[in-house]
Amino acid sequence: MALTNSYLQGVYETVQKRNPNEPEFQQAVYEVLESLQPVVEARPELEKNGIMERIVEPERMFMFRVPWVDDQGKVQVNRGFRVQFNSAIGPYKGGLRLHPSVNASVIKFLGFEQCFKNSLTTLPMGGGKGGSDFDPKGKSDAEIMRFCQSFMTELCKHIGQFTDVPAGDIGVGGREIGFLFGQYKRLRNEYTGVLTGKGLSYGGSLARTEATGYGLCYYMKEMLAYKGTSFEGKTVAISGSGNVAIYACQKATQLGAKVVTMSDSNGFIYDPNGINLDVVKDIKEVKRGRIKEYAERVPGSVYTEGQRPWGTKCDIALPCATQNELNEENAKALIANGCKFVAEGANMPSTPEAVAAFQAAGVFFGPAKAANAGGVATSGLEMSQNSLRLSWTFEEVDQRLHDIMVNIFHTCITAAEKYGHKDNLVMGANIGGFEKIADAMLAQGVC
Numbered sequence: 001m002a003l004t005n006s007y008l009q010g011v012y013e014t015v016q017k018r019n020p021n022e023p024e025f026q027q028a029v030y031e032v033l034e035s036l037q038p039v040v041e042a043r044p045e046l047e048k049n050g051i052m053e054r055i056v057e058p059e060r061m062f063m064f065r066v067p068w069v070d071d072q073g074k075v076q077v078n079r080g081f082r083v084q085f086n087s088a089i090g091p092y093k094g095g096l097r098l099h100p101s102v103n104a105s106v107i108k109f110l111g112f113e114q115c116f117k118n119s120l121t122t123l124p125m126g127g128g129k130g131g132s133d134f135d136p137k138g139k140s141d142a143e144i145m146r147f148c149q150s151f152m153t154e155l156c157k158h159i160g161q162f163t164d165v166p167a168g169d170i171g172v173g174g175r176e177i178g179f180l181f182g183q184y185k186r187l188r189n190e191y192t193g194v195l196t197g198k199g200l201s202y203g204g205s206l207a208r209t210e211a212t213g214y215g216l217c218y219y220m221k222e223m224l225a226y227k228g229t230s231f232e233g234k235t236v237a238i239s240g241s242g243n244v245a246i247y248a249c250q251k252a253t254q255l256g257a258k259v260v261t262m263s264d265s266n267g268f269i270y271d272p273n274g275i276n277l278d279v280v281k282d283i284k285e286v287k288r289g290r291i292k293e294y295a296e297r298v299p300g301s302v303y304t305e306g307q308r309p310w311g312t313k314c315d316i317a318l319p320c321a322t323q324n325e326l327n328e329e330n331a332k333a334l335i336a337n338g339c340k341f342v343a344e345g346a347n348m349p350s351t352p353e354a355v356a357a358f359q360a361a362g363v364f365f366g367p368a369k370a371a372n373a374g375g376v377a378t379s380g381l382e383m384s385q386n387s388l389r390l391s392w393t394f395e396e397v398d399q400r401l402h403d404i405m406v407n408i409f410h411t412c413i414t415a416a417e418k419y420g421h422k423d424n425l426v427m428g429a430n431i432g433g434f435e436k437i438a439d440a441m442l443a444q445g446v447c
């Protein structure tokens with residue numbers, strides 16, 4: 001589908017003019033505007049009230065210097081970001097990414113997508129995102145701590161439990177959240193749920209670590225059930241070997257599938273017997289090593305340097321690494337190899353051409369905003385527990401996560417059907433996420 005609505009075309013042209021050299025942000029906006037054409041045509045009040053012009057413009061964005069001292073005593077300087085994109089339905093909420101590729105475009109695309117994702121969860125969370133071009137790879141724990149303390153020294157001026165609640169993303173896990181939380185508490189002298197993904201000893205939620213990967217599989221389980229099938233006996237290709245990939249692999253395996261691939265930015269492993277997750281966890285969570293070590297430790301597995309896993313024969317693909325990691329050629333290879341179901345664990349991992357190829361071939365495609373919303377949903381549940389001064393059991397959180405993911409799937413199906421695009425989960429996720437935000441913005445006047 002092309003962007004043919006003249007109002008939305010104008011909105012997109014303004015985005016291009018205002019945000020030159022920001023390809024990821026423009027890509028994310030284009031996809032949403034494309035999906036919203038039937039909504040804007042059915043609801044003239046959206047144009048009259050400038051909802052689209054406002055929703056593509058962040059409420060606020062910070063960029064700041066992050067100076068820190070490395071283990072050799074040398075001063076290093078990174079750049080920090082936080083975008084507070086939309087607060088119509090709740091305090092800004094979204095992760096922090098530490099990766100050398102982080103820039104304004106990446107943070108804005110992530111913050112924009114976060115708004116719709118958070119809305120789909122039905123929990124009261126607006127959209128935000130942040131991070132830095134700091135590369136955690138190869139850094140000592142002490143260097144990570146000094147960086148996190150410096151980053152939070154600036155960030156703490158802009159966040160708070162009722163304002164903006166960051167969490168993890170690429171390069172930010174339990175260790176980094178601990179250092180960030182400690183520094184926030186020290187500077188602000190308050191003990192609040194200002195971050196999620198916290199450790200269990202200081203206010204974290206059971207099942208937050210597992211939530212994005214588990215939630216992805218609960219969403220896929222619903223996609224499969226809708227088409228009359230299940231994970232049982234299916235072969236799954238997963239990319240990435242970080243938080244999302246590891247727990248997607250765990251849950252898909254528990255649900256009866258065989259996961260045969262995982263990857264990192266250097267290459268991928270193929271294990272025809274099914275990935276041994278204990279080995280992956282030891283390499284990635286304990287030793288912070290490279291995925292190629294898996295092939296050195298597990299007989300029968302193969303490591304391929306410099307490639308992604310999309311040439312592998314599979315029924316289901318779950319891209320769980322990073323944006324634009326699956327292009328049209330990869331999509332065609334998956335289709336040719338019999339893949340029938342794709343759900344995105346990473347944010348925007350499939351290029352627009354790849355999504356079009358999947359949809360044209362009848363592959364049932366679950367977009368990131370919906371499929372990976374389990375992480376932020378469970379962050380929302382962590383915020384609820386912090387407010388209640390209570391901790392729920394693993395089973396209770398997991399059951400709520402499951403029910404939220406099932407509900408998101410049906411929201412997508414219903415929204416797509418309402419606007420004449422049956423079974424198009426991309427349209428459904430964008431429309432379903434958008435309408436609640438738009439209604440809140442309409443109710444709150446021009447702000």
Ligand SMILES: NC(=O)C1=CN([C@@H]2O[C@H](COP(=O)(O)OP(=O)(O)OC[C@H]3O[C@@H](n4cnc5c(N)ncnc54)[C@H](OP(=O)(O)O)[C@@H]3O)[C@@H](O)[C@H]2O)C=CC1
Pocket residue numbers: 168169170171172212240241242243244245263264265266320321322323325345346347372373375376
């Ligand atoms: N954590 C969460 O709760 C959520 C995460 N997401 C999204 O899921 C994705 C993965 O996040 P998460 O698992 O938390 O991050 P992690 O840092 O735990 O893992 C990231 C994984 O992706 C790989 N990767 C990163 N950049 C690239 C690249 N340019 N090319 C190839 N591989 C790459 C990493 O490999 P290497 O180690 O070599 O860099 C690593 O295996 C991201 O898109 C994130 O935004 C979405 C919702 C929630």
Ligand SMILES: O=C(O)CCC(=O)C(=O)O
Pocket residue numbers: 093094095096114117165166167168169196347372373375376377379
């Ligand atoms: O848990 C959160 O607040 C954020 C998760 C996240 O960054 C994401 O959904 O992309």
